[in-house]
Amino acid sequence: MALLAVEQVSKSFAGNRVLDRVSFDVRPGEVLALVGENGAGKSTVLSLVTGLLAPDSGRIAYDGEPLRSWSPHRAREVGIGSVHQELSLNPHQTVAENVFLGQWPSRRGLILRRDLARRARPLLDRVGLDVDPLTRAGRLPLGQQQLVELAKALASGPRLLILDEATSALDDDQVRSVFAVVDELRAAGSSVIIVSHRMGELFAVSDRLTVLKDGEVMATRERAETDHDDIVRLMIGRELSDLFPPKAGMSGADELAQGDEIAAIPSEKEIASEKAAAEDATADSADDAEPAHGGGTVLRARGLTVPGACEGVDLDLEAGRIIGLGGLQGQGQRAVLRALFGLVRHTGRIELDGRPARLASPREAIRHRIAYVPEDRKVEGLHVAQTVRANLALTNLDVVTPGRRLLTVDRGAEARLVDDLVERMRIRVTGPEQEARRLSGGNQQKVALARWLPAKPRILLLAEPTRGIDVGTKREIYHLLRRLADSGVAVLITSGDTMELVGLCDEVAVMYEGAVVDRLAGDGLTEERLVRASVTGTVADD
Amino acid sequence: MTDQPVTERSVPARRAAPGGGAGAGRFGGFLRRNLDVTGLCALLVILLAVYSQYDSELFTPSSITILSAQFLPLILAAMGQSTVMLAGGIDLSLGAVLALAMAVFAVRAEDGVAVAAVLALAAAVSTGVANGVLVAYAGLPPIIVTLAASFLWGGVTLVVLPQPGGSVPSGLVDAYNNGWNGLALPFVVVGVVLLLWKTVRTTRFGLSLYAVGGNEHGAYASGIGTRTVKIGAYGLAGVFVGLAGIGLAIQTGSGDATIGTPYTLNSIAASVLAGVSFFGGVGQMRATVLAALLIGLLTNLLLFTGLSPFYQLIMQGAVLIVAIAVKTFATRERTD
């Protein structure tokens, strides 16, 4: 009998179906790998098991019993331990206190530091962690913190251990410790569910693999009966040859033929007026010696450094090209984008059109017509409690307050602007007064992007542009970005989605521990090379 | 003083070898872990040195008794505020609850001090629990809940004691203010309460308090009942604030509905000065006690200086801003 049985489980967020009738099971003494792209629903299904979320429909049974009044507390009681991507440690408490977080062993109600430390020691040894149990957890490097999480999961003697990207921040030795623990548990009859981006690891350690794609289970395979290619095929699913638009320099007649299908942005008229605007700017300030988009390097960064995040990054953003920042999560990609938008303090030399520029604040970045669509739309990218209209108007006060008379909003101009953007971007809304938080993730992303367009950015920075977005909308966004690039915008994106980087970008800079370790372009830009550079942190030379 | 930064600077070297515990590093490690406490102690020593220039009798038993009697309510109030802040909350109703406890005690003290104390504490704890329930279950921001609560409890206090009055047995007032058989009672109370805190700190509840304050989501995901913990934190703060109210009633021999208000902001100032983070999870009660003492001594010292009253306010504000800036900066740097 299965230890854990997930049967026909569905879950939606804000009308966006994340899990669609998912079924799989885990047997005692088995290691099951959950495989799938970002946003395939792996983390969501695991959150259902650990009690962080409740399913909309379907059934989950543990040890033959359906889950009732499920909560993290109950899950831990019945022996489900988990290590998530997102750390659940309290950085201010000691390692020992964190290992026993929430279930500290006590003597007559009292918990003694030394006692905790003594009890934590064997657990830390088990995960190969040689640190003082009285150190504050926040002082440890990320990898060691993740091992503390593992020790914490082991503390309750789990019968089911969930490892959700638990190895993403670990070095090789640490990964070996984790797998030693996994083998140990399997030998003792416990079960493990493992999620990882590193396919090699999964093949090394798992007994079966379940492939998720867009919230559906594609297949479950015995390890012995499958191989790498088979799994990747299942992950990507049906061939989506038109998912990505043709790259720079390859656009031809077929691209134009698609024009009516994809929202035409910006229109020819727009480009003309943009040119006019750029000429105006030239005449006014003589700041831009070059025309706005002559196809050359728009932004040149040399030795860009954000303390603690990235170091010595060189980047050239060219009009008409889409550059990607790849690599494992948290290797400094986000810092590069934030630095270029003036959100974090940075050092290094930045030139715009060949002239040194200082990007000390978003205000200055915007003045140089740099636009930034952040990763967390709900926090930075949108005012989620505001209406779609307000969101679109706020960044475009110049347009909606024509003539700047007293800066009063011209409702007519505002309505025209909003209608225009909603239509061109194909934002699915009930009306301009709909609250942004009621939109699906894809539509939110469109709003987040649309609000920058009237300002006619020359440089567009996007973090994880399609995270949590369904395939249809992804396709629209890819084509939209390419159209913007074709109209002379320089685009820079970060993405954890290898396929997206390979399919969309003209060039990908692979980052590792804050530095660019490899640059892939043209025929050299393949998923395989990208993954290898990401994982090893070295140039992929083959 | 000048060598303090040097000692601190040598400390991080130890980070390179985690788990190592060489003799020389141990003292450095102690300093680092207790940066707030050592810093405050240093400030306190200086303040006391300056103070004794003005008041030669500072270190006599009677002076110590008088001063500790004066500072006790603020110390206790600050401990209450710190408890809530450690759990990631804030309590703007603290002054009102303090006045309520004071009023209840003063009104009932003549019928028996013990009963009055129990009633006052019960009142304070139930207000705390009510705050906690609203924060935990209604999901309202603590700043809103407790601001509203401050009006509510202020009104209740006026019902209990419409005009300043009530009375506390004079023997008790005298023993508290002037010492009891040569024993500074308020001093003893601080000691006892700190011991109580140390005990609470070593229970599951105490650790959960820090865990919820430090990473609420993580605590929840680890199976901690975050709501219960929050309610407990506000309830425990009620104990401290209730004791502060009783202390103030005994100090003044009476109750007064209007006297509590300044304690709200002063307790927050003391907590922040002590290095208790506004975001929760960071802070030590010892530091809070020291910081409250510092604030009390500082205002007293300014009285001695004979500066014009308005300049005293400016000085007080300036010193607090500078000191709190240090603290905030220090906490921010360490959480990064």
Add this chain to the structure above:
Amino acid sequence: MIGRFTRAVVTVTALGTLAATAACGVDSGDSSGDGDGTSGAKSKALKVGWSTIYLTPSWMQQTDKMIKDDVAKLKGEGKIADYKVFNANGDTSQQIAQIRAMIQQKYDVILVDAGSSTALNPVVEQAANAGITVVNFDSLVTSEKVVRVGTDQKEWGRMMGQWLGDKLGGKGKIIAFNGPAGVAVSEERWQGAEEALKKYPGIKIAANVHSEYNLAPAAQAFASAYSANPDIDGVFSQGGALSAAALQTLVKQKKKLVPITGENYNGFLKLWQQHGKDGFSSLSTAQPNYLGVIALRAAVAKAGGASVPNQIMVPLPKITDENLTQYVKPDQPDDSYPIQELPQPEIDKLIGK
């Protein structure tokens, strides 16, 4: 590392600030000794301090000025060596600390304008027991071990109630306009007024409104009560800003100017004078600023060995339609409290000389 360095810098700055404070204090300490040698008076010159719960309101400012003028005179006579003001800024606990500090610094005379009628009792008694002359004025404590100089707040209410009752001929509807609930002065004045109004069963209290003693909140509070009761015949108001707010409302709404009791708040007095010809009538009294001077004189006398009554009740002045012009100061701001100085013989009589 930068963080640690900055921390060190800021710590040093904080200490510097403290040191500077200390230095200022030392300076003034030196200068305060000067007064001793200036006169040959047989009793030693006194070290006097005034601890007040507030210093910023204009009534307090006026009192402060009056006391300072008198201190200058007494310094000239060699009776006072040093005088300092301590402002508790509304914090009663702070006021307790101040008085404690004054005890430790061995002040000879402590004047107190109290923030609480009960909470200061232990500390002022402690001061008295330490041989310090403590004189409390204006806002009084309940302790009988110190000299208290004040006006009878109940009498204040009684006087106003009586006048209003007479004025209305014993019948009519009125609005009672009181200070904040729970504030001792407000409660006492209202008690007195209720006593007096009891004698006029024909007078109905249509509404009892509470407000802070400030113009803006008072105007709001009165306007809403008045709109509910537009047919009133008079207003019992217990404070200057409250009366001014009430009268302003009537004037603005062009309603009948019914009698309103008042206080020597200049804004009210000006309005009264302006609309006296329209038939407006009032009786006002005052919490006289010279309470502070009387307290000072009493303290100096007592410290010099004279016997001084423990309770000095200063009679409330009466401002009527007739003597209004002697009080009102058209050239001064609304927020001032014009008062006639009390002649020295009157003061001497009050303190029992």
